[in-house]
Amino acid sequence: MTSIDRNFRDPLDDFELRQITLLGVTKRVYVAGSGPAVIVMAEMPGISPYVARFARWVRDAGLTVYMPSLYGEDGVMPGTGQAMLTLARACISREFRAFASNASSPVTRWLRALAAQAHQECGGKGVGAIGMCFTGNFALSMMLEKAVVAPVLSQPSLPMHNPSGLAIDPDELAAVKARMEADDLTVLAYRFAGDSFCRAERFAAYGEALGDRFIGKVLPDSAANPDAPLKTPHSVVTLHLIDEAGQPTVQARDEILEFFRARLMPDR
8 A cells, every 4th residue: 555545445344343341431443363462543534544554564463453443434544535524523522632731631541441451351461552643642641551561652643733742641641651660661652754743842742751761763754655645744654654675664663563572472
């Protein structure tokens, strides 16, 4: 999918569709694979074929993917006219804090419960989690669940309209940092240099808050797929990934997969 087919729709029929109820809330979750669990959280406007492609790479790396449907229409290509409507609905939803700095989105509590259940079901040394764009910072809040040991932030874009803001409650951030120090954990993060949604100020703020526990990696804009409908370089492991050997986005994907395997596999 280096060349973008805007009419493609992913049936997602190689995933098991489960209705999972946690904390009194039921959500669709696509599950596939075997081995320790990784929670894959979609960017806007939802579980596109590119998000699903990344989930399949996680599955093929010997891990079990749990991909919750948090918003949007599953399997639909981005840029089909529904993206702005989906974004507007998410911004006013009680589950998300799209514009609030120093505030965690309530949906992260459900995601932590999902991680705990996934660890119980799949075993291993813990659970991995990756958020993208709108969900980009969620993996950090999920570290309040002790099972989460491999967090990845891909182009974390909240809070909107505050480039240096962090979308996590200060008390939660302090607890996460303390846990990272106690358990010797790190968080990986990725962005493109010219990304207007996730700017350098945000990575600087994460670095100031977490010190050397935050490993932020910045890809050149030239590494982004030029055929993507979103012209701003943004989606590191999905829409803007160029699926060719030696490409910086492929190298980023492989780093993330190895990070998951190293942290989660019982024999590593």
